[in-house]
Amino acid sequence: MTQIEKLEKLQALKVAGTIDDSEFIKMKAEILERYKDGEAPDTNTSEQSRIPTDPRYRSIYCSSDEKKVLGLCGGLAHKTGLPVAAVRFITFICLFFVIGWVYFVGIFLPKLPTKNVPRLK
Secondary structure, three states, X not given: OOHHHHHHHHHHHHHHOOOOHHXXXXXXXXXXXXXXXXXXXXXXXXXXXXXXOOHHHHOOOOOOOOOOOOOHHHHHHHHHOOOHHHHHHHHHHHXXXXXXXXXXXXXXXXXXXXXXXXXXX
């Protein structure tokens, strides 16, 4: 949103009676002050402005804020924009199927006693 758009929106709020004159003057001063200090107008969309510019965020990473064990699901959620709970659920389902097939194959293996049988070396 550009400076002019922000000021027009602020004026519309004043005209609608949502804010009074003192709030209008204060908020207008804040908008003008930010642009006076050299802040560039917002030309990015809201989605683009959320993308971190730090190069460390370009690859897969662990989150230090949204973590249960390592923070990998939190990092993947941050990277993809999905909720952390959804990423954890997807990870659980994937691990269930990856590990589950080993147990499925075990159903068909022969069952042998191991209690008093020496181990092979």
